[in-house]
Amino acid sequence: MKYEVELEGVGTIGFGRRYRTEASGNKAIAKRNEECWKERMWIDEKTDEVIFNPLGLKNCLATAARKKQMKVPGGGMTKFGGVFKSGIHVFEPLRFGVKSNKVRKEVLDLPVPNSNDNRQPTLFPVLDKWTAKTTIEVIDENITEDILRIHLEHAGNVVGLGALRVENGGIWGRFTVKSLKKVK
Numbered sequence: 370m371k372y373e374v375e376l377e378g379v380g381t382i383g384f385g386r387r388y389r390t391e392a393s394g395n396k397a398i399a400k401r402n403e404e405c406w407k408e409r410m411w412i413d414e415k416t417d418e419v420i421f422n423p424l425g426l427k428n429c430l431a432t433a434a435r436k437k438q439m440k441v442p443g444g445g446m447t448k449f450g451g452v453f454k455s456g457i458h459v460f461e462p463l464r465f466g467v468k469s470n471k472v473r474k475e476v477l478d479l480p481v482p483n484s485n486d487n488r489q490p491t492l493f494p495v496l497d498k499w500t501a502k503t504t505i506e507v508i509d510e511n512i513t514e515d516i517l518r519i520h521l522e523h524a525g526n527v528v529g530l531g532a533l534r535v536e537n538g539g540i541w542g543r544f545t546v547k548s549l550k551k552v553k
Contacts, residue, residue, distance in 0.1 A: 370507045371552045372517060376463070376525065378499040379543040383475060384410035384421075385493060385532025398481070399489065406492035409532075411462065412469045419469055419494075420462035421501060425530055427459040430505075432536060433524035441511050449511075453520065456509025463501035463530075472496060477533075493532055500547060514551060521546045 390405045411420045435450030475495045478488040507517060522545065529535040529542030 370514075372505045372507065372514065373502065373548070373550045373552050374505055374521065375500055375502045375547040375549075376521075376530075376544040377547040378496070378501075379525070379545060381475075381495050381497050381541045382499055382530060382544075383493040383495045383532035383541045384419075384472075386411060386422075402490065402492050406474055407469060407472070407494055409492070410469070410472060410494040413462070413464075417468050417470075419465045419467045419472060419496070421465070421530060423459040423462050423503065426463060426503065426505075427457060429524045429528045429530055430457060430520055433528045434520050436527055437520065437523050439516075439519070444511065449516065449520065452509050452511050456507065456512050457517075458506040458508065459503060460506065461503050463503045465496060465499055465501050467496060467499070495541070501544075504552070514549065518546060518549050521549065 386409045388401060388405055388408050390401050390408060411422055412418070413420050431450065431454040434453035437449065439449050441447045441449060441452060472494040473496070475493045476490050477493065479491040480487065481489040505517065525544035525546065527535060529539070530544065531542040533539030534542035
């Protein structure tokens, strides 16, 4: 069963993809941060639209299911954590409907590993208001539309998406479920 899902941000989402440009030394790292900060987000090369890795949403849902500890009806002690890990697929990226030039730059002083400085300005591409759409394929019959919605809502509250998400003690990446529709 496939579902079209639209998520709506509850505040900012930040993108923390690894840089593809190498740098070593404090000055080189600072220069790379300033010149290459947009490398930290995913962009559809054909449309220049900001997207998010589909595996990020899949992992977000699996983590939320593991944290929620909800038992599978009729499954004895089986919980949905493992069911979501293997029972859903997200093949398409989340699409924000925003061009990359509309993304704002956020500068945070964060600890830098393997650096002589304790902290260094780190730049993140962010969207303050956002919605994102994708399709989730459910292959485990235990995951009904209601169960999927419950876990998506939980994921938006306790896990989040992107850099500095709530799961890791951050404040970004929270979302609500704007719509969830079964597609044929």
